[in-house]
Amino acid sequence: MELKAKKLLTKREYHLYSLAWLIILLGWLGVLNYLSNKFFLRLDLTSNKAYTLSKATKQVLKELKSPVLIRAYFSSNLPAVLKSDLSLTKDLLNEYQVYGRGKIKLEVVDPEKNPKLKDELSSRGIFPVQFQVRGASELAVKEGYMALEVQYLDQRQVFSNIVDLQDFEYALSSTILKLSSEPPISVAFLSGHEEPDAYQDLNTLRSAIEKQYQFSVVNTTAGEPIPEDINLLLVISPKHLGEQDKYELDQFLMRGGKIIFLLDGAEVVQEYLVAFPKDDGLDDLLGHYGITRNHDLVMDVINERVSMRQGIFQIIKNYPLWVKIYVSQYKEAGLIKDHPFLSQLDAITLP
Known part of the structure; x- marks a missing residue:
């Protein structure tokens, strides 16, 4: 009887130990699951980090509130x-799908397998791209799809040819940020005071802004207030602003708006390379906010060489007023960080 009781106790202990280990195992799995959600890590072993998303992209994906649908149309x-x-x-x-943590839905579609889809894609602004195929005895031109469609709620944007994008990650992340911003961020240029034209002189800057934000042009010359839905106003090299214009700028700031002033302290006559102090009427407004602007010229020993005429001779000489910045040297010295905008630049001249 004592032996049977002992065996029964041993079996009971075995089951208790098994149950305890099971509970411990489930607990560890729960801890690992929590840590994997809180501290997420992926390794990119490629030499150029081809599959490593930037911190900015990861932040955009982390802050998504609703799912983003990305449809890739590849022939x-x-x-x-x-x-x-x-x-x-x-x-x-x-x-993107991995770091989106369920907020990025990816679909890869081959339009060649569905002829009816091609008509539908055309109505959505997605068209095939032509490319050349070299055969044994001839060079043929064919068509295929290399497009991307990004959709967030009821908003969408299309990239008809993603191969031509210089920086695919920047373009895609900027689009996701633009579509998912609630409410959308609105950027405007001030106009009406002989500023550079947004669609001609500043076309590159405007195009870059439109990739990520809503864009518009506002005019204060008639005394109308700056629209309340504008988040950021760029004041770029106006000829002269009157008192009413400055009043509207001040009211915009008082309502919580933000302004970036890109102003010229001097006016340069390009034909003769002569400069004069520029009076755009903004010094008193800037002074009200504690900003003092000097109407000075900057010179540097590292500068651009220019061609000048002296009498009947054409000479080339260093011109200290045209400062030259060698981007690669600044990167090596740690004075500027790597950025997609600077990746293709070797030097910048500031005339």
Whole structure:
């Protein structure tokens, strides 16, 4: 009887130990699951970090409140070179999906397998791209899809040819940020005072802004207030602002708006390379906010060489007023950080 009781006790202990280990195991799994959600890590072992998303992109994905649908329309009949590029793009899109943590939905569609889809894509502004295919005895021109459609709630944006994008991650992340901003961020240029034209002189800047924000042009010359839905106003090199214009700028700031002033302290006559102090009427307004602007010229020993005429001779000499910045040297010295905007620049001249 004592032996049976002892065996029964041992069996009971075995079951208790098993149950305890099971509870411990489930507890550890719960802890690991919590840590994996809180501290997420992926390793990119490629030499150039081809699949590593930037911190800015990860932050954009982290702050998404609703799902983003990314549809990639890639044809199967593309040349090998383009297929290789699109394969890298797919890998990067997968990274977006992973770091989106359920907020990025990815669909890859081959329009060649669905002729009816092509008509629908045309109505949405998505068209095939032409490319050349070299055969044994001829050079043929064919068409295929290399497009991307990004949709957030009822908003959408299309990239008809993603291979031509210089910085795919920047373009896609900027689009996601633009579509998901609630309410959308609105940026405007001040006009009506002989500022550079937003659609001609500042076309590159305007295009870059439109990729990420809503854009408009506002005019205060008639005394109308700056619209309340404007978040940021750029005042770029106006000829002269009157008292009413400055009043509207001040009221805009008082309502919580933000202004970036990009002003010229001097007016340069390009034909003769002569400069005069520029009076745009903004010194008193800036002084009211504690900003003092000097109407000075900057010179530097590192400068651009210019061609000048002296009598009948044409000479080339250093011109200290045209400061030259060698981007690579500043990067090596740690004075500026790597940025997609600077990746293709070797030097910048500031005339």
